[in-house]
């Protein structure tokens with residue numbers, strides 16, 4: 001998408017078009033990555049309810065994975081997970097990238 005110059009930006013910087021959050025990939029600046037363990041998961045869906053970025057993916061009413069393009073690594077899903085040890089563990093992106 002072409003960036004607008006200052007003469008083309010709407011007054012007040014308002015966003016004119018709905019649905020533009022889908023193209024904003026917040027995962028690109030994530031520091032921590034949630035790692036989901038399908039074996040430990042009990043499909044309680046707490047993480048899905050709590051995720052502020054709708055990044056917990058569902059299939060047939062069960063967790064199917066994590067949308068890493070939009071997950072910003074806040075860790076709320078892991079915090080809310082009732083399983084001990086957590087079925088979602090937060091790992092540093094730099095550590096995950098090394099593997």
Ligand code: SF4
Nearest residue numbers: 051071072074075077
């Ligand atoms: S880390 Fe935050 S944004 Fe990413 S899946 Fe968990 S709750 Fe959602």
Ligand code: SF4
Nearest residue numbers: 041042044045047081
């Ligand atoms: S909160 Fe934990 S146990 Fe519940 S669905 Fe999410 S990962 Fe699975």
